[in-house]
Amino acid sequence: MEKILVTGANGMVAQALIKLLLQQGYTVIATGRGPSRLNMTDPSLHYYPADLTHPFELQMVMEKELPQVVVHLAAMTQVDECALRQNEAHVMNVEATARLLLDAESFSSFFILLSTDFVFDGEKGMYIETDEPAPISWYGHTKVEAEALVETAAMDWAIIRTCLVYGAATPGGRQNIFSWVRSSLEAGKPINVVDDQWRTPTAVEDLAAGILLVIRQRAKGLWHLSGEERMTPYRMALAIAAQGGFDGQLLTRVTADSFTQPGKRPLLTGFDISKAKKELGFQPGKFADHIKKMTTEDGQ
Numbered sequence: 546m547e548k549i550l551v552t553g554a555n556g557m558v559a560q561a562l563i564k565l566l567l568q569q570g571y572t573v574i575a576t577g578r579g580p581s582r583l584n585m586t587d588p589s590l591h592y593y594p595a596d597l598t599h600p601f602e603l604q605m606v607m608e609k610e611l612p613q614v615v616v617h618l619a620a621m622t623q624v625d626e627c628a629l630r631q632n633e634a635h636v637m638n639v640e641a642t643a644r645l646l647l648d649a650e651s652f653s654s655f656f657i658l659l660s661t662d663f664v665f666d667g668e669k670g671m672y673i674e675t676d677e678p679a680p681i682s683w684y685g686h687t688k689v690e691a692e693a694l695v696e697t698a699a700m701d702w703a704i705i706r707t708c709l710v711y712g713a714a715t716p717g718g719r720q721n722i723f724s725w726v727r728s729s730l731e732a733g734k735p736i737n738v739v740d741d742q743w744r745t746p747t748a749v750e751d752l753a754a755g756i757l758l759v760i761r762q763r764a765k766g767l768w769h770l771s772g773e774e775r776m777t778p779y780r781m782a783l784a785i786a787a788q789g790g791f792d793g794q795l796l797t798r799v800t801a802d803s804f805t806q807p808g809k810r811p812l813l814t815g816f817d818i819s820k821a822k823k824e825l826g827f828q829p830g831k832f833a834d835h836i837k838k839m840t841t842e843d844g845q
């Protein structure tokens with residue numbers, strides 16, 4: 546069976562993707578920073594610690610494993626951290642991507658980059674693949690640069706942009722809006738939640754399924770893969786509270802200008818996923834169904 550190399554293996558998206566790839570019978574070459582935090586064992590899962598900012602660590606893995614497909618998920622993903630540590634963000638999100646492309650071109654046939662709705666300025670919203678990027682955060686800027694590197698690669702490539710990914714908390718993984726809202730409500734902690742940032746939030750399982758479609762079909766080019774429903778974090782939080790039987794009074798509706806975050810966030814993003822639905826057969830689930838399932842699993 547084909548070998549798929551996945552970077553950022555200990556991250557939220559990678560953990561869901563690796564679980565799905567193993568279920569589908571692929572051999573997964575998983576690389577992450579430091580020891581594995583993947584709470585799964587499988588003879589078809591090979592984990593290699595590799596810091597992508599150290600150029601040769603992953604080249605040796607590539608030479609040894611010769612993966613047919615590379616799925617590049619590793620990145621500095623905290624938008625505020627990227628704004629405060631711009632050089633580090635550029636080294637990781639751009640220069641490490643350039644290095645990985647060079648390594649992959651020698652050994653792999655297909656390269657997939659995960660990118661973001663933050664490549665857009667947030668003026669229009671519901672973006673399609675042909676809309677012009679205009680990032681307003683350093684994180685978004687680094688992703689635009691990474692996309693440009695991939696588009697000039699000497700091998701087949703796909704760029705998958707997604708938006709506000711949510712899922713159950715992963716061991717040692719970053720928080721996401723579902724895990725953050727749910728853990729705050731469970732602790733009885735009042736939280737301020739924005740109601741003027743518009744997104745099409747994406748269940749991590751749906752994103753993993755979409756990435757699998759791109760792998761299977763070797764679907765070259767640019768794809769917007771996200772949920773279909775336009776929501777704000779506040780409306781998401783109200784639904785999460787209701788589903789979990791929590792007190793919605795703990796949620797205070799605010800607007801983004803009440804946040805003094807170092808990293809600017811585009812107000813109106815979200816994706817029109819018509820192209821992915823038509824050409825890939827991508828079909829995300831409903832937000833309410835996903836949080837019901839996650840809440841049940843979380844409660845077990």
Ligand SMILES: NC(=O)C1=CN([C@@H]2O[C@H](COP(=O)(O)OP(=O)(O)OC[C@H]3O[C@@H](n4cnc5c(N)ncnc54)[C@H](OP(=O)(O)O)[C@@H]3O)[C@@H](O)[C@H]2O)C=CC1
Binds near residue numbers: 557595598618662711
């Ligand atoms: N989450 C979201 O809402 C969205 C995510 N994306 C993109 O999807 C991809 C995956 O995101 P997500 O899973 O949420 O992010 P996470 O932050 O959960 O995972 C990113 C992973 O990259 C790893 N990493 C960071 N620096 C290095 C390095 N120098 N060497 C090796 N690994 C490194 C991190 O390691 P460690 O665990 O040690 O920190 C982490 O496991 C990213 O490219 C992101 O930009 C796009 C749109 C939305």
Ligand SMILES: Cc1cn([C@H]2C[C@H](O)[C@@H](COP(=O)(O)OP(=O)(O)O[C@H]3O[C@@H](C)C(=O)[C@@H](O)[C@H]3O)O2)c(=O)[nH]c1=O
Binds near residue numbers: 737779
């Ligand atoms: C911390 C906080 C967040 N929020 C909202 C803002 C945001 O929409 C959502 C999640 O908070 P974050 O700061 O993690 O969101 P943010 O960093 O904006 O998330 C981004 O992550 C990167 C990786 C992406 O690529 C983007 O698509 C997007 O998902 O919750 C509140 O309403 N109140 C709060 O106190």
